[in-house]
Amino acid sequence: MVGLVRPAEIDDAGAIARIHVATWRTAYRGMLPDDFLASLDEAAYAERWRRILLEPSSRVYVAQGGEGVVGFASGGRERAGEDGYEGELYAIYVLDEAKGRGHGRRLVQAVVAGLREMRLGDMIVWVLRDNHPARSFYERLGGVYVRMQPITIGSTLLQEVSYGWKTLDAITY
Numbered sequence: 001m002v003g004l005v006r007p008a009e010i011d012d013a014g015a016i017a018r019i020h021v022a023t024w025r026t027a028y029r030g031m032l033p034d035d036f037l038a039s040l041d042e043a044a045y046a047e048r049w050r051r052i053l054l055e056p057s058s059r060v061y062v063a064q065g066g067e068g069v070v071g072f073a074s075g076g077r078e079r080a081g082e083d084g085y086e087g088e089l090y091a092i093y094v095l096d097e098a099k100g101r102g103h104g105r106r107l108v109q110a111v112v113a114g115l116r117e118m119r120l121g122d123m124i125v126w127v128l129r130d131n132h133p134a135r136s137f138y139e140r141l142g143g144v145y146v147r148m149q150p151i152t153i154g155s156t157l158l159q160e161v162s163y164g165w166k167t168l169d170a171i172t173y
C-alpha cells in the first residue's frame, strides 16, 4: 500500500539496514570519509536492527511506498540525560528516490504516537550540524534549536545540533 507507515517487524531488519546504509552514503557524503561510508556493512546493521526489533520497548516504524519499504524511523526514551527532555527521535531515514512525498512526516507522527504510548510528552532529535536538509525538515516541523556538541563518527570529529519540542502538541505537521 502506498503511503502507509506501520510498526516494523523482525523481517524488516534487512530492508531497514539497506536503507540505513544507502541513506548514510548519500546524506553524509562529504561529511564523513568516502572509505568510511563505503565500509558500512549492511549485514552487520541488519543484525543490529534485528536485535533492536526484538526488544519489547523498541519503537521502530517503516514507511511503505509502491516499491516496498522506503524509510524508517525510531524513537523512545531520551538517551543522554538532556535536561528538560524525556522523549527522543533516534533516527529517521527515507530513501533519496522517495523523499518529499510525506513519508518523513508520517514517520514522525508514528514515532510521536509511540512516545505518547510510553507517556513521554516531549521530543529531542540530534542531527549533524552540516546536514542542512534534515535541519530544514525539523525546523519545518517546529523544532526549536537546543544546542551543539561534538560527536565522533568512525574517526571523524563532527558537530551535531539538537532540536526540541517542549510538548508533542507543538509539532507543526
Ligand SMILES: CC(C)(COP(=O)(O)OP(=O)(O)OC[C@H]1O[C@@H](n2cnc3c(N)ncnc32)[C@H](O)[C@@H]1OP(=O)(O)O)[C@@H](O)C(=O)NCCC(=O)NCCS
Pocket (backbone or CB within 6 Å): 023, 027, 092, 093, 094, 095, 098, 099, 100, 101, 102, 103, 104, 105, 106, 126, 127, 128, 131, 132, 133, 134, 136, 137, 140
Ligand atoms: C529528512 C527526511 C527524513 C525528510 O523526509 P521526507 O519524506 O523527505 O519529508 P516529507 O516529504 O515528509 O516532508 C515533510 C515537510 O518537510 C519539508 N521538508 C522536507 N525536507 C525538506 C528540506 N530539505 N528542506 C525544507 N523543507 C523540507 C517538506 O517540504 C514538507 O513540508 P510541506 O508539506 O510544507 O512542503 C529525509 O529527507 C531523509 O531521510 N533525509 C536523509 C537522511 C537524513 O538526513 N536523516 C535525518 C538524520 S538526523
